[in-house]
Amino acid sequence: MADPSSYRPGEIPDSPGVYRFRDEHRRVIYVGKAKSLRQRLASYFQDIAGLHPRTATMVTTAASVEWTVVSTEVEALQLEYSWIKEYDPRFNVKYRDDKSYPSLAVTLNEEYPRVQVMRGPKKKGVRYFGPYGHAWAIRETVDLMLRVFPVRTCSAGVFKRSAQIGRPCLLGYIGKCSAPCVGRISPEDHRELAEEFCDFMAGRTGTYLSRLEKEMQAAAEEMEYEKAARLRDDIGALRRAMEKNAVVLADATDADLIAVAEDELEAAVQIFHVRGGRVRGQRGWVTDKVEAVDTAGLVEHALQQLYGEESGESVPKEVLVPVVPDDAAALGQWLAQRRGSQVSLRVPQRGDKKSLMETVHRNAQQSLALHKTKRAADLTTRSRALEEIAEALELDGAPLRIECFDISHLQGDDVVASMVVFEDGLARKSEYRRFQVKGRVGDTQVWHGEGQDDVRSMHEVVSRRFRRYLQEKLKTGEWAPEDGEPGGPEDDGRPKRFAYPPQLVVVDGGQPQVAAAKRALDELGIDDIAVCGLAKRLEEVWLPGEDDPVVLPRTSEGLYLLQRVRDEAHRFAIQYQRSKRGKRLKAGPLDEVPGLGESRRLALVKHFGSVKKLRQATIDQICEVPGIGRKTAETVAAALARAVPAGPAVNTATGEIIEDEAPAPAGTPSDRGTEQ
Known part of the structure; x- marks a missing residue:
């Protein structure tokens, strides 16, 4: 680990530029740009304690820094993108597709352009439409379009063989290919046909349909009924192809909408491509947040990756984003250069565009949730996560049962807690529990308002949960399920109670919360259950009695599992707190x-x-x-x-008292909030 002061540069120019951090092996590990190189680089060489943890990791991994001065911010943007593509630095955000999206491609770089399905990186001279969700959706669209635009779709081998034998393929016989392989159409006419196909796919549909309708009417007036019928069928085929894309904005609108959903470790980006007012394509990316980056930074990286190799009409007139990046002016100029005309980069404020942006954002949230679910559902990954947790916390074995506690309140009122259970790395919702925090002092219940703090609440909740465990363990009969509370055996014969101890207790918080939970276990004489805490801000794992946290690697499956457990406890506590708040408002x-x-x-x-x-x-x-x-x-x-409180069981400031510990209702919805 290098000391940043050992390679801090002396004189740094106060001008726009791009800089590169290199490690001891001269590998580029980070590329960035700046309006002022002096100010930006100086920010990396301050006290490490004041840096974001991800930035601190980068500057201590690096061994040198170098820069290149440019004339404008746009040049800096272009050079930064080029260097990121060239060096693939480990500390730069790099988006990866969350699935392989196919696109409809027209190879205008060939003598006889070909229509085909393509995946992977884009090639120069090829016109792309999409991406689409499924390849079969492209083939259905192309099948309808070939009736009107009989462009070549065959491979080079089939084309060459048909030319050798002087006989076209089946599509040439049924009228869905103009058969340039046997000279039925000239290269110039075939190219014009391919360009008309591209124009129609790009959204310029109204003019072409109007022309076909006029030709159909003229043919009918001249009593060329077969020609009129063919044109009528062509128009119908084109309309069916258009119906496959929903109209979402005004007919003339060409725009890309970009939305971001993120958490502490990962982010998902969704893009809707709207052409001619219709959604012509959709794609998504996910990324690990390897650098200290906010939403505006994620949007900027997405724009660079989306349009870095695009030009012309691939860049739309409008780019709608959730947050305008810091270098919006430079990005606007860069996009305008790539398009060849002005590009509007803005946040939609009202109307259809704002509504569509909300839809794109929902897709991004679902994409991130699906990505995490796929990752969590893998048995091998879950096993590795449990092993990593056991190794990091120095446990005797993998924690097959993990319980996590979280406290939630609204400015000190309606203090509640949640307990969620994960077994073998998967949520076991039938054993979730909810607590109403009362603030017990001995056997006396003390009502807390805003004076109630999370530490005392955590101590109370952990004490209550494990006091019930000891009662069940000793079979004293001091506790039995209340009326309406499930207490009998489940399908697998296990009672829905507090009878089963976890191997690991996780609390949402840092040192104070961990100490409170450990103290509660010590007071009950329980010494065979491990305790740790996961702090939200830095995703650090805290152990009882330790001054320094355990820092798991960013890519650790163990950290991901702990984060998922913590987030689920937070979600469940928020849901309970909101329900209590609603009851207080409705019955106050x-x-x-x-x-x-x-x-x-x-x-x-x-x-x-x-x-x-x-x-x-x-x-x-x-x-x-x-x-x-x-x-x-x-x-x-x-x-x-x-209004006077009716008795100890009801309090007008906190709402109606319900059962202290109740099992989670089936089908608990996911409605995470921001309250504590």
């Missing part, structure tokens, strides 16, 4: 206020954070909420003053 004292609708009730609670704080507010403070007049504020204050 505000419902008794005449003339106060749901929107204004929600506005009041959102403004003050809780009903408890609203009760403490003055009439003037209540009037500050938009839509609340003085008369309404007085009515609200009077209603809250009359």
